[in-house]
Amino acid sequence: MPKFAANLTTMFTEYPFLERFKAAAQAGFRAVEFLSPFEYPASVLKQELDNHGLQLVLFNTTVGNTAKGEWGLNALPGRESDARANIDLALEYALALNCQTIHVMAGVVPEGQQQYLYEQVQVDNVRYAADKYAPHNISIVLEALSDVVKPNYLYASQYHTLKLVKRINRPNVSVQIDLFHAQIVDGNLTHLLQNLNGHFGHIQVASVPDRHEPDDGEVNFTYLFNLLDQLGYSGWIGCEYIPKNTTKAGLNWIKPYL
Numbered sequence: 001m002p003k004f005a006a007n008l009t010t011m012f013t014e015y016p017f018l019e020r021f022k023a024a025a026q027a028g029f030r031a032v033e034f035l036s037p038f039e040y041p042a043s044v045l046k047q048e049l050d051n052h053g054l055q056l057v058l059f060n061t062t063v064g065n066t067a068k069g070e071w072g073l074n075a076l077p078g079r080e081s082d083a084r085a086n087i088d089l090a091l092e093y094a095l096a097l098n099c100q101t102i103h104v105m106a107g108v109v110p111e112g113q114q115q116y117l118y119e120q121v122q123v124d125n126v127r128y129a130a131d132k133y134a135p136h137n138i139s140i141v142l143e144a145l146s147d148v149v150k151p152n153y154l155y156a157s158q159y160h161t162l163k164l165v166k167r168i169n170r171p172n173v174s175v176q177i178d179l180f181h182a183q184i185v186d187g188n189l190t191h192l193l194q195n196l197n198g199h200f201g202h203i204q205v206a207s208v209p210d211r212h213e214p215d216d217g218e219v220n221f222t223y224l225f226n227l228l229d230q231l232g233y234s235g236w237i238g239c240e241y242i243p244k245n246t247t248k249a250g251l252n253w254i255k256p257y258l
């Protein structure tokens with residue numbers, strides 16, 4: 001039976017961020033994820049999680065300065081000390097929030113720059129993070145992003161991400177498959193999940209092409225949820241979608257699973 005986490009960055013946006021925890025719990029979720037905890041003291045977030053009986057299953061390292069086009073710092077040559085300070089800060093939040101998986105963001109490779117240099121910096125920084133997180137049983141996931149969300153992100157394909165995960169070669173580092181991006185970039189999702197089985201540690205879902213509830217569009221998610229069960233995937237599936245209408249009105253698809 002698949003386990004779903006509400007993504008509080010994209011769902012329940014009818015409410016201010018701190019009120020989304022209660023809304024998710026009232027809708028029947030027992031777990032949540034979100035992009036960034038760093039705008040709030042960890043103690044404030046912990047209170048919300050505890051008050052509503054929620055488990056935090058994923059957050060990301062910082063995106064950096066989005067006004068300057070940054071979307072992750074860990075692959076950027078020359079920014080290693082900022083990246084590692086953020087990796088350390090993410091560990092503090094993960095321990096305070098009892099979160100066992102962190103998405104270590106890579107970054108954008110500006111036009112004309114050498115991809116391999118950015119990959120090497122990402123490999124070095126993720127190894128640093130993996131070794132630092134391992135004694136705390138905290139895992140790292142790396143997520144490919146399609147051009148729809150972030151043009152020129154270090155990796156767009158799941159297979160490219162897998163290659164880097166293998167090169168990083170740490171037992172607590174795996175792929176995060178966002179099936180929205182995966183369908184756009186790689187397609188052939190059944191074979192993708194079969195090929196990567198054992199190498200992914202987190203899944204996210206949204207319909208394609210509109211990034212709404214996973215009950216519409218070109219992908220048959222009921223089939224994929226069954227496939228994930230058959231493959232023995234026991235991790236979380238994050239609902240990283242933008243509700244078509246209100247969040248609550250769009251929750252019929254999840255009722256059999258909650």
Ligand SMILES: O=C(O)[C@@H](O)C(=O)CO
Nearest residue numbers: 060103143145149178240
């Ligand atoms: O799909 C996404 O965009 C997110 O999961 C993310 O982590 C950062 O872009």
Ligand SMILES: [Mg+2]
Nearest residue numbers: 143178204240
């Ligand atoms: Mg995603």
